[in-house]
Amino acid sequence: MSSKPFKLLIVEDDEGLQGQLRWCFDGYELLQAHDRESALTQLRRHEPELLLVDLGLPPDPANASEGLAVLEALLAESPQSKAIVVTGNGDRENALRSIALGAYDYYLKPVEADTLRLIVDRAARLYELEAENRRLAQASSSPLDGFLTSNPEMLRVCRMIERLAPAEATVLLRGESGTGKEILARALHRLSPRSKGRFVAINCAAIPENLLESELFGYEKGAFTGANRQTIGKIEHADGGTLFLDEIGDMPLSLQAKLLRFLQERSVERLGGRDPIAVDVRVVCATHRDLGAMLREGGFREDLYYRIAEVELAIPPLRERSGDAALLAHALLERFSREQRKPRRELTPDALGAIEAYSWPGNVREMENVLRRAVIMADDRRITADELGLPTAEESGGEGETLRLREARDRAEREVVVRALGRCNGNIAQAAALLGITRPTLYGLMDKYGLR
Numbered sequence: 001m002s003s004k005p006f007k008l009l010i011v012e013d014d015e016g017l018q019g020q021l022r023w024c025f026d027g028y029e030l031l032q033a034h035d036r037e038s039a040l041t042q043l044r045r046h047e048p049e050l051l052l053v054d055l056g057l058p059p060d061p062a063n064a065s066e067g068l069a070v071l072e073a074l075l076a077e078s079p080q081s082k083a084i085v086v087t088g089n090g091d092r093e094n095a096l097r098s099i100a101l102g103a104y105d106y107y108l109k110p111v112e113a114d115t116l117r118l119i120v121d122r123a124a125r126l127y128e129l130e131a132e133n134r135r136l137a138q139a140s141s142s143p144l145d146g147f148l149t150s151n152p153e154m155l156r157v158c159r160m161i162e163r164l165a166p167a168e169a170t171v172l173l174r175g176e177s178g179t180g181k182e183i184l185a186r187a188l189h190r191l192s193p194r195s196k197g198r199f200v201a202i203n204c205a206a207i208p209e210n211l212l213e214s215e216l217f218g219y220e221k222g223a224f225t226g227a228n229r230q231t232i233g234k235i236e237h238a239d240g241g242t243l244f245l246d247e248i249g250d251m252p253l254s255l256q257a258k259l260l261r262f263l264q265e266r267s268v269e270r271l272g273g274r275d276p277i278a279v280d281v282r283v284v285c286a287t288h289r290d291l292g293a294m295l296r297e298g299g300f301r302e303d304l305y306y307r308i309a310e311v312e313l314a315i316p317p318l319r320e321r322s323g324d325a326a327l328l329a330h331a332l333l334e335r336f337s338r339e340q341r342k343p344r345r346e347l348t349p350d351a352l353g354a355i356e357a358y359s360w361p362g363n364v365r366e367m368e369n370v371l372r373r374a375v376i377m378a379d380d381r382r383i384t385a386d387e388l389g390l391p392t393a394e395e396s397g398g399e400g401e402t403l404r405l406r407e408a409r410d411r412a413e414r415e416v417v418v419r420a421l422g423r424c425n426g427n428i429a430q431a432a433a434l435l436g437i438t439r440p441t442l443y444g445l446m447d448k449y450g451l452r
């Protein structure tokens with residue numbers, strides 16, 4: 001166990017039993033509560049890792065309903081805590097209901113110190129492993145705040161973002177919808193000297209051509225019918241900050257010319273206005289389109305392209321980021337369980353297999369939608385592939401054929417190691433156990449495939 005003793009909150013209204021329980025848990029820091037209110041107060045004040053909840057609580061100790069409600073309230077506030085319920089012999093049904101609510105285990109009275117101690121020790125060990133998982137996942141996969149990845153290609157993109165942020169260079173982010181282009185654009189802003197200024201985003205594909213011009217450049221009163229008052233455009237609004245032009249590939253040619261003029265002259269003229277207004281913004285653009293092909297076909301101006309893409313970063317789709325799907329699924333599930341104030345959900349092995357095998361055409365946004373819905377809908381703690389609405393791994397089809405044996409073996413070995421690390425949130429001990437190898441062997445493989 002870790003050097004600091006774990007805190008164990010005992011929720012028990014029977015004083016005799018409280019006293020008896022205290023003797024069982026030498027080495028733990030004990031906290032006591034006798035009803036819902038005192039239990040929640042202790043939980044908020046001390047954040048105990050472990051909970052021991054008697055299901056027979058006032059106002060109706062003969063009935064488990066209050067105990068179950070207390071358990072649910074405690075786990076909603078602290079889903080990572082491990083809860084063990086204690087209940088009367090013969091009350092198996094309520095014990096099982098408490099497991100469905102997210103309790104780690106149950107114990108049927110009469111209390112036998114050694115057995116109960118063993119259950120609590122095991123819960124503590126599991127808590128410790130999960131906490132380490134969370135810590136590792138954060139440390140290894142958050143080079144940028146809130147952006148999760150352990151994929152080497154994506155980590156390279158993150159490092160580029162960190163390096164490019166302080167520079168003034170225009171950056172073009174290219175990738176499929178939902179791959180995280182906007183969060184990366186926000187990171188470029190947040191890590192730049194302009195972070196105190198505004199981050200102003202505009203989606204060029206979502207606004208009709210005639211409105212897009214006035215949205216970007218603003219207008220003077222009377223510039224056109226309905227222009228009742230002077231209005232500042234997005235570009236001016238971003239003065240001192242960053243302007244994010246999403247779906248730049250969808251910008252009409254007429255506006256491309258006007259945007260180019262702004263980038264060359266660093267000033268805008270509002271519609272119906274006479275004087276140019278100097279504006280100091282950094283421009284970041286994104287698109288899911290192949291701008292190279294658009295240049296050849298005349299759909300995008302070459303001179304504008306070179307202005308907006310001083311640096312171009314390709315964001316790989318989720319299906320090409322080995323290990324990321326499982327890693328993101330774990331993190332998103334935890335986030336949505338917390339947001340929905342539900343006990344922490346878990347994915348069954350077939351759900352994880354399905355998540356890894358699915359091609360995620362809508363990328364991380366699609367995964368967010370799938371998991372958010374599953375957390376809302378699932379009755380049980382464990383979420384299956386079926387409840388995610390995904391085809392199982394077998395239904396998604398196998399891999400392509402490879403004929404060179406050594407190459408195929410190496411690729412498969414690397415792939416399996418990456419996936420095991422992803423599945424275990426980077427925890428070496430767990431990944432080694434999952435792979436059925438020792439930790440030194442796993443370290444050796446990680447060196448061999450450059451995965452350290």
Ligand SMILES: Nc1ncnc2c1ncn2[C@@H]1O[C@H](COP(=O)(O)OP(=O)(O)OP(=O)(O)O)[C@@H](O)[C@H]1O
Pocket residue numbers: 146147148149175176177178179180181182183184246288364365368
């Ligand atoms: N690596 C990641 N870690 C955590 N959340 C992510 C990650 N990538 C994307 N997301 C989340 O997925 C959603 C979609 O991301 P984002 O809007 O940045 O994608 P996009 O590429 O700009 O999509 P679009 O082109 O459709 O606008 C957001 O809610 C974002 O927070």
